[in-house]
Amino acid sequence: MDVASRLAQIDLDERLTQLGVHDKDLAGIAAMVRHVQADADDRATVQSLVDEVLLPQIGHWFDYDQGPGFPDSTKQHPLGAGALPAVALIAVSDDVHTAHLARGLDPALSWRSLSDFGHQVAKHRWVYGQVGLHNQNWLRNIFCDGFLWLDRLEFELSRWTIDGKPEAIVNVHIPDAGPLNPAVVASDFARAGALFEKYYPEVGPLRLYGCHSWLLDPVLPTLVPGSNIAAFQSLWDLGETSPGDRDAYYFAFNIEPESGRELPYGLDDLPTESRLHRAMVDHWRSGGHFTDVRGTTPIARYTRPEDGASDAGHGGGAAVSD
Numbered sequence: 001m002d003v004a005s006r007l008a009q010i011d012l013d014e015r016l017t018q019l020g021v022h023d024k025d026l027a028g029i030a031a032m033v034r035h036v037q038a039d040a041d042d043r044a045t046v047q048s049l050v051d052e053v054l055l056p057q058i059g060h061w062f063d064y065d066q067g068p069g070f071p072d073s074t075k076q077h078p079l080g081a082g083a084l085p086a087v088a089l090i091a092v093s094d095d096v097h098t099a100h101l102a103r104g105l106d107p108a109l110s111w112r113s114l115s116d117f118g119h120q121v122a123k124h125r126w127v128y129g130q131v132g133l134h135n136q137n138w139l140r141n142i143f144c145d146g147f148l149w150l151d152r153l154e155f156e157l158s159r160w161t162i163d164g165k166p167e168a169i170v171n172v173h174i175p176d177a178g179p180l181n182p183a184v185v186a187s188d189f190a191r192a193g194a195l196f197e198k199y200y201p202e203v204g205p206l207r208l209y210g211c212h213s214w215l216l217d218p219v220l221p222t223l224v225p226g227s228n229i230a231a232f233q234s235l236w237d238l239g240e241t242s243p244g245d246r247d248a249y250y251f252a253f254n255i256e257p258e259s260g261r262e263l264p265y266g267l268d269d270l271p272t273e274s275r276l277h278r279a280m281v282d283h284w285r286s287g288g289h290f291t292d293v294r295g296t297t298p299i300a301r302y303t304r305p306e307d308g309a310s311d312a313g314h315g316g317g318a319a320v321s322d
Contacts, residue, residue: 245264
């Protein structure tokens, strides 16, 4: 695929809408694309990212970590962090969408899934205050295919070690995109396993959902009892733990903690408007910490959709404001 030709063919306004780019980020991302179209050196770099990092990995969702990620040399750019990886991802979005359609996915569900691009651009702005991208290697992973964003939750084909043996599972991700409404969560759980077995039959029967998140820390239901977080956590059989203070800062407060600095710090500067934020700050003040926890739950625990139920995603693929 020739990057110059592909970018010339794309209706950029439509594509950024399909990729879920927020209103506040549209001008900045469009400027990155126009710059690459005009600058031969940066266009050559984007071409190499497309050829070496992205296109070879489409369809290799279980072993994407065996391929190269975006090099460190592309992290920074005068137009914004991650500008060249961002343009490379836009350029290959047609190829991933085509791979989805070849499997029979509804076009709306395909674009909904790829709209995590726009969410990650927004996350960069929330954390750093400017248009850019720092989660480009996460996006590389989901642009491998094998990833669906339904309504509230994202689902990814993955391979975990379960009872000492490798097993294909559906890994659940929780984008910071609003409340974890139990009814919406239940609907997503009811659909996801069946969708993967329908459209990715070569994976074979899928037995488990998995999740590795600070939201599974058992302390949270004691801090915010009766909350959506407590209800979500109750769905999981909890297992291994690891330090989670960094993720708590990053996902709850949109702060990337300073590298190497002991956590917590700066508690007086953290917002405390919400019940969750107040409880988290109080927990840190009392000497507590947060942990990332790995959990599993059987897919069969959740009702499968009726035959003929819509496979389309909900609410994605549209530019949004915030």
